[in-house]
Amino acid sequence: MSNLRFEDLPKAMELVLDKLLQIEEELKNIKECYQPNEPTELMTRQEVVEYFKISFPTLHQWTKHGILVSYRMGNRVYYKRSEILDILNK
Incomplete structure (x- = not known):
C-alpha cells in the first residue's frame, strides 16, 4: 500500500484499526499472564x-x-529468606 490514493484511505484505515485491535488484544493477554518476579x-x-x-x-x-543453604558473594555469606521461612513451615 505504498501508493495510496484518496479513495483507498477508508480501506487503509480499516486495516490499521484491525491491526490496532489485534495488538491491543495481545497486550491484554500479556498483561493477564504477566507475573513479575519478586x-x-x-x-x-x-x-x-x-x-x-x-x-x-x-x-x-x-x-x-x-x-x-548458604550463598557466597565474595567474602560474604547470605541466606535466602524464602528458604528460611520454608524450613520453619516444615
Whole structure:
C-alpha cells in the first residue's frame, strides 16, 4: 500500500484499526499472564542468628549439615529468606 490514493484511505484505515485491535488484544493477554518476579531477599549471617535466636557455631553446623543453604558473594555469606521461612513451615 505504498501508493495510496484518496479513495483507498477508508480501506487503509480499516486495516490499521484491525491491526490496532489485534495488538491491543495481545497486550491484554500479556498483561493477564504477566507475573513479575519478586527479588530474592537475602539475609546476612547476623540476621539469621538473630531470627532463630541461635549462636554462630549453631548456624555453621546447620549449614554444614544441609539444614540451611548458604550463598557466597565474595567474602560474604547470605541466606535466602524464602528458604528460611520454608524450613520453619516444615
